[in-house]
Amino acid sequence: MNAWASGQQFTDMLADISLANVFNPYSDVCSVHDLANAPAIRRANLTAVLEAALAQGAAELWVGLELGARGGRRTGLALTDEAQLETCGDYWATSGLNRATSGSPVKEQTATYIWQALPNAKGRVFLWNAFPLHCHQPGCLTNRGHTRSEVDKIPAILPWLARALNVQRVVALGRGAELAARRAGLDPKYVRHPGRGGGPQFLTSVHKS
Known part of the structure; x- marks a missing residue:
């Protein structure tokens, strides 16, 4: 099993990945929305949150599928949009989470429901995806x-x-995430993904045993 000694080492590993039609927010710059130093900002965001999580531990791991175009692609943080950056920093008691894009902050429906649910969890929750980068169609x-x-x-x-x-406890957001978590050797609890109209059902089920 892989083992990374620090959040920085882990983030550096992600930054080295390059795949066709996959945006790597830790090394790639979006010509439409990003600041010039966007990858460095997103690396710093992820490093800070992961280091805090490694120090504090997490009772639960919530697993999505990929970074979203309106969420993690912009922030570098799974299931977290720009509207939740400050909340995320407070949650992990870490400062200095910053936006890597220009213009007004962008909200993502999935991230909104995720962060609405987190305060009601029985323990601290770490958010991740089965695939840690943003997949897109060519030029889209x-x-x-x-x-x-x-x-x-x-x-x-x-x-x-x-x-x-x-x-x-591992929580899989949707059947795709459930399958990915099982392939990774985990035993997840399935809940409805909060995107595409699934938010209310997600909120009522995510904290049930």
């Missing part, structure tokens, strides 16, 4: 699902996170 900023060949090029992150954070 919209989302697409990752392929099996793409995820096979990514190190085994989920089992490492579960072990390193001493996770007691």
Whole structure:
């Protein structure tokens, strides 16, 4: 099993990944929305949150599929949009989470529901995705699902996170995330993904045993 000694080492590993039609927010710059130093900002965001999580531990690991065009692609943080950056910093008691884009902050429906649910969790929750980058169609900023060949090029992150954070419960957001978590050797609880109208059902089920 892979083991990264620090949040910085982990983030550096992600930044080294390059795949066709996959935007890597830790090394790539979006010519439409990003600041010139956007990758460095997103690396710093992820490093700060992961270091805090490694120090504090997490009772639960919530797993989505990929970084969203309106969320993690912009912030570098899974299931977290720009509207939730300050909230995320407060949650992990870490300062200095910054926007990497210009213009007004962008909200994502999934991130809105995720961060609405987090305060009611029984313990601290770490957010991650089965595929840690943003998949898109050629020349397009919209989302697409990752392929099996793409995820096979990514190190085994989920089992490492579960072990390193001493996770007691894994929650899969949607059937795709459930399948990915099981392939990684985890035993997740399935809940309805909060996107595409699933928010209310997600909120009523995510904290149930």
